[in-house]
Amino acid sequence: MRPIVVETVIARSPEETFAYMRDYSNEAIWQAEHVKDVIVEPPGPAQVGTRLRKVRRTPSGDQRFTEEVMEMDEAALRWTDMTITGPFRGTTGSWQVLRDAEGARVRIAVKPHAHGLWRLLLPFVGRTMRRDLQAEFSTLKGILESSSGD
Numbered sequence: 001m002r003p004i005v006v007e008t009v010i011a012r013s014p015e016e017t018f019a020y021m022r023d024y025s026n027e028a029i030w031q032a033e034h035v036k037d038v039i040v041e042p043p044g045p046a047q048v049g050t051r052l053r054k055v056r057r058t059p060s061g062d063q064r065f066t067e068e069v070m071e072m073d074e075a076a077l078r079w080t081d082m083t084i085t086g087p088f089r090g091t092t093g094s095w096q097v098l099r100d101a102e103g104a105r106v107r108i109a110v111k112p113h114a115h116g117l118w119r120l121l122l123p124f125v126g127r128t129m130r131r132d133l134q135a136e137f138s139t140l141k142g143i144l145e146s147s148s149g150d
Contacts, residue, residue: 001122004130007107008137009100012144017104018077018097020144022046027054030140034132036062046079048072059128065089087118088125106140108133 010017020026022045027038039053040046050069055062065086072079078096083089090113098105110129114122 001112001126004110004112004126004133005107006110006130006133006137007105008141009102009105010141010144011103014077014097014099014104017106017144018074019045021095021097021106021140022079024050024052027052030143031136032139033057033135046072046081051084052081063087067093083113087115088113089115106137 024038024040024046025043027035034057035054036057037053037055041051041053046052046069048069048071052067052069053064054067055064057063063086065088066084067081068084070080070082070092076096077098078094080092080094082093083091092111092113094109094111096107098107110133112122112126112129114125118125
């Protein structure tokens with residue numbers, strides 16, 4: 001399956017946007033429709049080796065899994081995380097915050113990977129993933145562009 005690429009432009013500086021997103025505890029805010037819980041180990045800004053224990057709402061029910069930050073380039077405002085447990089282990093998300101004339105362009109390229117019967121459903125899961133990411137990026141944009149994002 002080809003990577004799923006989603007992006008949005010946010011009227012905030014790339015540095016502010018990166019700092020907000022790098023704190024994975026914020027995912028429970030901007031991904032609230034889909035993410036029920038995130039535990040960040042260790043707490044604070046993500047770095048290589050940070051683990052994220054998540055509970056995500058899916059059409060098939062709550063899904064528990066762990067992600068790990070595999071790469072972090074603070075200077076380039078980009079990072080990669082990988083799902084390391086669950087039926088979608090091996091899925092990677094490559095995130096980047098780029099400078100844009102309007103502020104920050106946030107981009108993710110997800111390479112979905114599935115195990116077991118989930119492999120057969122990967123095209124459907126990919127469409128759902130794209131739709132969910134677009135909705136989550138819209139929420140992220142709203143939060144960071146509002147005064148409550150300060």
